[in-house]
Amino acid sequence: MRITQTAAAGTLESSDVLITVEPEADASVHIDIEGASAARFGEQIRAVVAETLAGFGVVACRVRLQDKGALDCTIRARLSAALLRATDEAGPISWETLK
């Protein structure tokens, strides 16, 4: 999946996360994690994000997470929504490959 525009999903309320996805010119993935849980759960959040990006086949983008203590399932859901809003690929989504 190619990221073509900036898009966001989520909120800044407790137990949620606001995820912003932006296109990135060089073919790499940047993940910025902000919020109180970044220090303790940063690596775990990073792993969930990387896994979800891989599921969508995203190889170039910048992801900003403003975390308010979201569970992994919430992070996956918010990231999926942001990615689908950030691409103009209309084709069918292979839901089976996504978790």
Next chain:
Amino acid sequence: MDAYRTEVEILSPRDTGDRKRAADFLLARSLELEDDIELTVLVQYDSIPAASASLAGNIIKGVAVDPALEGEGFAALAVSRVLAEAANRGRNLLRVFTSPKNEAIFTSLGFRRLAASGDDAVLLESDPRAFGRWAMDARAGFDALVPPLTWVQAAPRQSGAGDIPPSYGIGSVVVNCNPFTLGHRSLIERAAARCRRLLVFVLEADKSSFPADVRLRLVREGTADLQNVAVINSGPYLISEATFPTYFLKEKSRSTAIHARLDVTLFASRVAPALGIEARFMGTEPYCEVTKLYNSLIKEILPDCGLAAEELPRVEAEGRAISASSVREALRKGDWKGLEVLVPKTTMAYLRSPEAVTVIEAIAAGSGRH
């Protein structure tokens, strides 16, 4: 804060009832509902207004909370809903000009400080990388227009300047040029002679009689022969709706001084270092109180940051300093003969073109400062 007793409402200023409720809440906190506000989020607790925040373009305004309910997260909730509403409208980069006591609310929502105006106000931005991106683009634009070594072959010399090397590597001028006059031309020419390269920022805010693209074009046309001068759009970090909203108002007020100090501080602490600017030039201001105040702050703040601030005397025509307002005055009176001593040929050609007709008609009809 108990979520079940909390209610979030989105008020539209176009609705008379909504407008009154938003204005009343702000008025009780000595704030006013400004005219450009598109929506106000009102958070109620037990059906009593607790906090509010509003959106105007890319700017968050009117953040207020009932003092009795401070520290409960109501203001953060209001701002968070404003961010969501802005995102729905495709606006992902927001700025806020607020009191330092609200700064923590915004930092917890992902905002970062751009600059402060003494202890009176701070300017924050929702995307911590936005400033860096702007600076990189501005720098690339500057280098494309005037490559870094241009001065070796092409730096203009004033008559009598001899072989004195330029005083500064990169100098800058910030101008509105409404429209471009011989006064602007002289300022830019004298500043350019003092620098290896000169960066001219033309204000981007469309608040003037002449549209922004016309103002930029006239400055470019009028300085095309000066090879070490690059003319670019000022962008959002110089005298913009975010940094200096009161610049475009006629009267000077207390907020004018706060905004002016913030704008100059932002220039000195962020813009100049990011672009390698060493000096800022300005013309002496004989008429306008707002610009006079702004210039005095530039001279006060820049030297503290290791930057030079130079005020160059204005040139005169027929015993009076040339200013863009005298050009507009001449246009209002239809005094085409008088215009010839005020503007260069390039501006004159535009003023005589069919494109300028509606602009001149609007100037003749109004009497605003800009």
